[in-house]
Amino acid sequence: xxPPSPTSAxxxxxxxxxxxxxxxxxxxxxxxxxxxxGHGARLPSERQMMAxxxxxxxxxxxxxxxxxxxxxxxxxxxxxxxVSPPRLRYDLLACLPFREMVESQQRRAETYxxxxxxxxxxARIAARLGIMEGTPVYHIVRARxxxxxxxxxxEHHLRTDCFPGxxxxxxxxxxxxxxxxxxxxxxxSRVSFELCSTVLDERAADALRAASGGPAQRVTRINFDxxxxxxxxxxxxxxHDAIALTLSAAPxxxx
Numbered sequence: 001x002x003p004p005s006p007t008s009a010x011x012x013x014x015x016x017x018x019x020x021x022x023x024x025x026x027x028x029x030x031x032x033x034x035x036x037x038g039h040g041a042r043l044p045s046e047r048q049m050m051a052x053x054x055x056x057x058x059x060x061x062x063x064x065x066x067x068x069x070x071x072x073x074x075x076x077x078x079x080x081x082x083v084s085p086p087r088l089r090y091d092l093l094a095c096l097p098f099r100e101m102v103e104s105q106q107r108r109a110e111t112y113x114x115x116x117x118x119x120x121x122x123a124r125i126a127a128r129l130g131i132m133e134g135t136p137v138y139h140i141v142r143a144r145x146x147x148x149x150x151x152x153x154x155e156h157h158l159r160t161d162c163f164p165g166x167x168x169x170x171x172x173x174x175x176x177x178x179x180x181x182x183x184x185x186x187x188x189s190r191v192s193f194e195l196c197s198t199v200l201d202e203r204a205a206d207a208l209r210a211a212s213g214g215p216a217q218r219v220t221r222i223n224f225d226x227x228x229x230x231x232x233x234x235x236x237x238x239x240h241d242a243i244a245l246t247l248s249a250a251p252x253x254x255x
Contacts, residue, residue: 032083039084088243111144152238208239221236
């Protein structure tokens with residue numbers, strides 16, 4: 001079955017802004033259109049923008065929050081506001097490893113392991129993997145960056161009977177999919193996706209230098225091997241402005 005249609009994080013319509021904030025939003029858009037304020041550029045501090053536009057902190061925050069919801073700018077804790085770079089195209093049907101997907105779009109990919117251990121499978125994980133609750137699984141948590149910006153927090157749950165000793169490998173520079181194939185003779189033959197808009201929990205927000213409760217795109221993925229067995233279950237939390245989910249499929253006859 002093809003994956004469900006991509007969804008995007010919810011945002012407020014500009015018409016919901018107060019008149020002063022709406023005017024300020026347009027002024028900020030003009031500033032963003034300036035060639036001197038390119039992708040990834042840091043905006044002036046809020047104090048500087050308040051002085052420059054002759055506005056209050058409340059009105060400025062309202063306008064900035066709207067532009068953040070639209071994916072035009074983003075905020076990093078203790079660092080300020082930045083111009084959002086172009087979204088990464090995430091083709092669900094291509095099923096490319098993260099590094100390959102990023103580098104194919106002439107971007108730079110980095111991965112950092114935050115945790116790699118065993119844990120008993122919860123009821124939810126066990127149901128996804130088709131194993132008994134409490135069965136040990138590998139739990140790997142990684143933060144992934146594009147062009148130096150943290151954009152993805154992902155928790156992997158792997159069946160230990162499929163991948164003995166996988167935690168001994170380099171999980172920052174090696175693709176799990178490639179490790180499955182080269183070290184365990186396991187090939188991913190089918191992928192199941194679930195997509196929804198959500199918010200960042202505290203741990204994911206900290207890894208992404210974002211605010212807890214901020215908008216995020218969740219991509220849940222289950223990989224199946226050549227024998228139809230569920231072998232891993234991933235929960236991906238993306239900054240909502242970092243990706244554009246895409247897929248293409250031929251319609252069935254008679255559609």
